[in-house]
Amino acid sequence: MSYEPGTTYGGRYRLLSRIAVGGMGEVWRATDQVLGRTVAIKLLGSALAAQPGFAQRFREEARHTAMLGHPNIAQVYDYGEDGGAAWLVMELVEGKPLSQILRDEGALSPERTVSIVAQAADALQAAHDMGVIHRDVKPANILVRPDGVVKLTDFGIARAADAAPLTRTGEVMGTAQYISPEQAMGHAVGPTSDLYSLGCVAYEMLAGRRLFDEGSAVGTAMAHVNKPAPPLPNTVPSTIAAVVMGCLAKDPLQRPPSGKGLSAALRGLPGATYPPTQSFPATGAQPTQRLGAPTGYALGGPAAGAAGAAAGAAGAAGAAAYGPAHGAPPYGPVGYPATGPGPLAYGPPPGPAGGGKNSARWMVPLILALLALLVFAIVQSGILGGSPGPATTTPATTQTSRSAVPSTSSSAPTTTSVTATTSTPTKVEVNADDYLNEPVEDVRVALEKRGLFVRITEETSNQPRGTVLGLSEYGSLDPGQTVTLTVSRGPAPTTTTPPPATSSPPPTTPAPTTNEAGGGQDAPTTTPAPTSRAS
Template identity: 40%
Template structure:
C-alpha cells in the first residue's frame, strides 16, 4: 500500500531514481499510475523536491495531450514520496520506432502537431519540459499522443535546483543552446521535437556516437543533416525550421501545431510512404580529442550534467560531464600523459561568432584565417536568405582546412493563400481573392533603374545626369 489509499499491483518501469507502478485507488475504485522514488533515493532532499515540483507542474496544467495528476504524497510516516497520475493505455514512441524504424510522413506530422499542442500549454504556463524525446511521448491505441515525465521541467521555482553551468537533458535530443550551457527556453523543446521528427522519418537520430560528448557537441555546432529526397519537401522544411541552430529562428509551439496540421491534410504528404532507414554516420570526436573541446572563454568551465531517463514517465539518474581543457591537462599531468601533438600553424574557430551574419562576410573572414570554405544551403523559415545558420568543423584546426558553412535559403510555400482565404471568409468576401496588378509608366524625364539594380544606384545616376 502507498498510504492508506493506493494498492500497488504491478511495476511498469524502473530507472536509476524512480519507478512507476500500476495501482488501485481503493477510495475511488479506479486504476492509476503511481510514480515513486526508489528506496535509496527516498531521503534525498533534491530528488524529493524534484518530485514535488513535478506534481505541482502537472497540477497546474490541463490539456488532452498531457498526463493528468491526481494526488501527491510527501513521504511522511515512513512512506516514500509518490505521485499519483492518470494511467495511460499506450506505448512510448521509442517502442514504436524500435519496431517500425520509420513512419509515414503524414503520421510524423500528426505526432508533431499533437505534441506541439501539448507544449503550447506547457509554455503558456511559463514551464519548459527540457527532456522531449521518443520515450516521453506515449502513443495511445487511437493514435493520440500524451507528453509525460515532467521530472526535470523548469519553472521559476526550479532555478535553485540547477547548479551553475549544469545542463539537464538527453544528449541525442539536446538543443544547441542547452549543449552550450546557455539558459533553457521553450525553443529548446521545439528543437528536441524536430529531432524526434527527424528520427521518425530517417529511422535513427541525426547524430550518433559511442561518445555522448561528441553527440552534444554535434548538436551545438553542426546543422542537422538533410533528410532524404523521399521525404516531401514541405515536411523537410518543417523539420529544418524546428532544428535551426538559432533559437529565434524556430517557430513557437502554436505555429508548429498549425503548420503540422496543414501538412497532415496535404495530399502529397498523405500519399508518401515510410522512407528507408538512413545509414549511420558515426560522429567524429570534436577537435580530434573527445576530452578537449575548444570553447569561448565564458564557457571553458562548462559542466554538462545530462540526466538520461530510462523509461516513459520515469526520471533517470545517469549523467556525464564535459571538462574544460585546463582540467584535462591537469588530469594528464597527474597520470603522466602527454598532450597530443598540435599542428604548428593553427587557427581557432568558434561557430557562434558567425551565426546570424551574412554569408559573403563570413566566407571572407574565414578565408582571411587561411581556411578553405565550402557553402551549403538549407531551408530555414524565419531567417533571411544568405544568413549563416551553421558551421563545421569548429575549434582548433590547421590552416588550409576546409570549413563547411551552412546558409539559409528561401522556400516558396503556399502558406500565404491560406492566410488570405481566412481573412476573406471573415469579411464575407470570396474564398478566392483576386489580385490586380497595375503597371504605371515612369514619369517623363526620369531615369529608370535597370532590372535587378538597387534603387540607390539609380538615384545616383540621375544626379550625375542632372549635373551634365
C-alpha cells in the same frame, strides 16, 4: 528501497504490478481503492527523496505540473510521501512510448509523423503558457495510445533535480541525442529549446535514425552545437522536411516561435489528419526525469530502453521555468505563424490551399538549396566552430580582470570539429582588456568566432546591465576552451535608510544652540560656542 505488490500508499493506492524501472525510481500499476480506478504510481528513489529539500521541491513541482490541463499531457492525480518515499499518482496511459514504436517499426510515414509531432507541439504550448519548459523532450517521453492520441509525460523533476548534488556539478540537463545547442552550451533555455528537441524527434521518425549519435554523450551534445543537420531522405515531402529542418536551426530565433506556430504549420500541410482530442480533458502531467536512464512510464508494456546520459558539455543548465512574460517573441522566422495561421514560406499556407502548387513545389527546393549553400559558406568561414580567427599579436597580459571568476573550463569542447582544415592554431591569444566593459553579446560572438566556448554568469554591479566585468580565462588559450564571462545584471535595488540621529543641522543659521550641556558634537561649525545660552 524495494517495492512489493499489495503495498498501499496514501491509504488508497495499492500496488499491483511493476511497469518499469529507471534511474529516478519505479513506475507501478496500482488501484485507487477510493475511486475504484486503475492508475499509475511513480515512486521516487529513496536516495533522491533523502536529499535535503528535494522532496519539498518535488512536491511543489508536482503541484505546479498538475495545473497543466491539456488533452495531450498525461494527467496528475495525487502526490504524497510515505516512509521516506515520495510518490506521484498519474493517469495510466494504455499505449506505447514512441521510442518503442521506433524500435519496432523503424521510420514512420510522413502522415503519422505530422500527427504525432503536431499533438506534442500542442502539449508543449500548454506547458509554455504556464511558464514550464520541459527540457527533456524525447521519444521515450511521448506516449501514443492505440487510437493515435499522444500524451506528453515527464514534466517537473528536471527543475526539482536542479537542487540536488546530482546536478550541482554544472552538468547540462537533457538527453544528449535530443538536446538543444543552447542547452548543451549551458545557456538559458526557453520554449524554442523544447521545439528543437521535438524537431530531433521528428527527424528520427522520418529518417529512421537519430539526428546525431557520436558514440558518447559529450560528443553527441557538441554535434548539436557544431554540426549542421544532415538532410532528410528524399522520400520525405519537401514541405514537411522544411518545417522539421526549421525546428533544427542553431539560432533559437530562427525556429518556430511557439508550439502553436509549429502545430499550425504542420496542420496546414496537405493530407494532415489528427485524432479527436476534445473528449480527453486532462489537468496535469508527471515530472520530467533528469540525468541517466529514464524512469518508467505509465504504460501497459515494458519500459522504454535506457536513454543517453545527460551531456556534461559545459556549465549549469538554464532555468526550468520560462514565464509567460519571457516567452517567444511576438514574431517568428518566416514560415511559422506566431499567433495563428498565416502564410508559410516553407510550404503551402495552412488551411485550404488555393492555386500556386507548382510554384510552392519549386520554391521549397530552391530555398533549401540556398540555405545549404549558406550553411556551407558559414562553415568554411569558421563561424560554426571551425578554425579560430587570427590570434592577436599582443602578448598575454598578466593583469587580472576586475571580477575574478574561477576557471570552469570543461573537457567537452575537444570533440567534433565542423570544418575540414589541415592545421589548426595551437593557441588563441585573448587579451582581457579588449573585452572588459563591452556588451556581452559582442564579446560572446567574438570569442566563439575564435573557436572558444562561452559561458555567462551574472553579478550585481553599477555597470549597465549586460556589460562584461571579467573573464575567467585569458592569455594563451587552447582552441575549444571554455571562457566564463562575468556580466553585470545592473545595480542592486536601492533601499532608503533614515538619516542618522546625530546629523548636524544645515550650517545656514548661525543662531546659538539651545542644549544645556556642551553640544560640541552637534555644533554646526568648529567655532567656539556663543556666549549666550539658554538658562
